[in-house]
Amino acid sequence: MKIRSNNFKGPSFPEKSNPKRIRNTHTSRFAFNFSFLTRDSKYNLDSNSKTINKKVRLKLLERIYQLSQEDIVRVLGYDKQQGLEQIPEEKVKLRIHPEFKTSERYNECEDDYWVFRIGKLGRAIGKKNKNLFYVMSIDASFDQYNHG
Template identity: 25%
Template structure:
């Protein structure tokens, strides 16, 4: 017995198109935040090799956030250390920085048009972009000098 792949996908597509926006939200509300460090800066001032990075605090913060669903994460108050920055309004070095070239134009187009910033100690931050529930870390800013 063989299965007609096109027919199977056709039924699946028809089924998905009938899902209401509320049901789609409920489905996505279980997505957990995940991290990708593949595109982290090669500049030692803004990567894991910087001696001022408190690795333990950074990993603890990423673990803490990973326990949240994407919806819960997006609604965390700024006081929790999570901030989304409009690239047109940010001041400092970050205003002149772009996604790393290795990130690629397709990923850049798919990414949310805001930087995310996560504080993990007194003045240290992680900065990057988000696509769906994946957060791509580009810079680790242990000296708080990428933006004001």
């Protein structure tokens, strides 16, 4: 039996204009979310905070900019001074925003906390879900986990 090339039909794919087409998501860089910062004003961006001043806010913005400019794989490969550090949840003293748990986002995230340094001014503590980094606390008093 001879196979003729004009009888072969390959799979058909939907056209690009098809509205049901699955859209690609971009997960190569971090996106930062502040929706679930702790309600404790000592560790959030509340204007009345006694620990989070303008210097901390400015450095935090600078670090987020830096971390979002690199591919996630590179950021996770950096040492803890430049990139992220993983800390077991039981070693961090943090009251999680209640809506973070009720929205199921907590269950979608990795088990541990992730931390990035805000220079010598503090640490940002959060949960990570693929490329999404939920900033949950800003520790400018260095008392939410053992820094030893």
